[in-house]
Amino acid sequence: MNKHSSSEALLTWYDRNARDLPWRVSPGDRKLGVVPDPYEVWLSEIMLQQTTVAAVKDYFVKFKTRWPTVADLAAADEADVMKAWAGLGYYSRARNLKNCAETVAEIHDGRFPNTEKELLALPGIGPYTAAAISTIAFDSHAAVVDGNVERVLSRRFQIEDPLPDSKTEIRAAMHNLTPLDRPGDFAQAVMDLGATICTPKRPACGLCPWLEECTARKSGLHETLPRKAPKKQKPTRYGAAFVARRETDGAVLLRRRPPKGLLGGMSEVPGTEWHEDFDAASAVQSAPLASSWRQRSGEVKHTFTHFHLKLTIYQALIPASHPIPDGCWWSKPSELEDEALPTVMRKAVEWARG
Incomplete structure (x- = not known):
């Protein structure tokens, strides 16, 4: 089967089996002339970075409902954006x-540029996202390669070099396969094939439109691909978190993290810095308020991209008249859900409550 036939076979499959996603224009609607909204494509692609479709759907709908256009989001208060993002991670x-x-909004008059080069100049947009937006939103010819595409093409062409070394070869294969006609649908078709058929374990090869062309399947190596270089062992860091509750109403003392760095700009309960050589014996000296702090048994465990974290939780009841440190505020139980608390901090609050 030649390149054109191969692409057509996949697009025919996609026309029947495309996933229904809140940010996607279906292949049927695209054929009727419905054009994808670049804002929706961009928003979904940023949210989907290192995050599953299932986790993103509700967040996407929430953001799109609250900020229908990129101009609305540009005018939003950053603290509100961080609150709406809380729980999605990264x-x-x-x-x-x-x-x-x-x-x-300011430089492009509220319209996303349509070329990879211009998109790459925007904050937070890397090569993959630029290719995805230009291809899916504007039908430009670009090689869109995410994790699903890497898996599908590693098997389709039996690319045995481990990732990330094989990325260049995979990207070249995707560029070569992507047709000039319907490149946006083709990119999404390969993604859907990886998400629903060519899955990491027990792929449903019998349902695959590329069944006869899959080199790795013919040689029995399909479930071993893509190969990945061994991961470096993550270090473990330790720290303490102080969950202070106001006696009168159970409000929790919070503060905001610095704007730069890990969890920048998010809310948190006060705590120590996180180190591999954390000194637990002197942790209470870092408490935000003078009080009778009680250590909870066990630890809160959380994993970030580059390290594991274990937090010792201390709790205390604080009189309403007690002054609090600058930059801190009390958040009532009914308000906590709307705070920009990352998952690790929600774990800390729940651990103290348990």
Whole structure:
């Protein structure tokens, strides 16, 4: 089967089996002339970075409902954006999201540029996202390669070099396969094939439109691909978190993290810095208020991209008349859900409550 036939076979499959996603224009609607909204494509692609479709759907709908256009998002308060993002993780994406929206509104008159080069100049947009937006939103010819595409093409062409070394070969294969006609649908078709058929374990090869062309399947290596270089062992860091509750109403003392760095701009309960050589014996000396702090048994465990974290939780009841440190505020139980608390901090609050 030649390149054209191969692409057509996949697009025919996609026309029947495309996933129904809130940010996607279906292949049927595209054939009727419905054009994807670049804002929706961009928003979904930023949210989907290192995050599953299932986790993103509700967040996407929430953002699109609250900020229907990129101009609306650009005009939003950054603290509100961070609150709406809370729980989705990788919080630098939220800061970049706001910065990018402002740039598009101010420099591009509220319209996303349609070329990879111009898109790459926007905050928070890397090579993959630029290719995805230009291809899906504007039908430009570009090689869109995410994790699903890497898996599908590693098997389709039996690319045995481990990732990330094989990325260049995979990208070249995707560029070669992507047709000039319907490149946006083709990119999404390969993604859908990886998400629903060519899955990491037990792929449903019998349902695959590329069944006869899959080199790795013919040689029995399909479930071993793509290969990945061994991961470096993550270090473990330790720290303490202080969950102070106001006696009168159970409000929790919060503060905001610095705007730069890990979890930048998010809310948190006060705590120590996180180190591999953390000194637990002197942790209470870092408490935000003088009080009778009680240590909870066990630890809160959380994993970030580059390290594991274990937090010792201390709790205390604080009189309403007690002054609090500058930059801190009390958040009532009914308000906590709307705070920009990352998952690790929600774990800390719940641990103290248990």
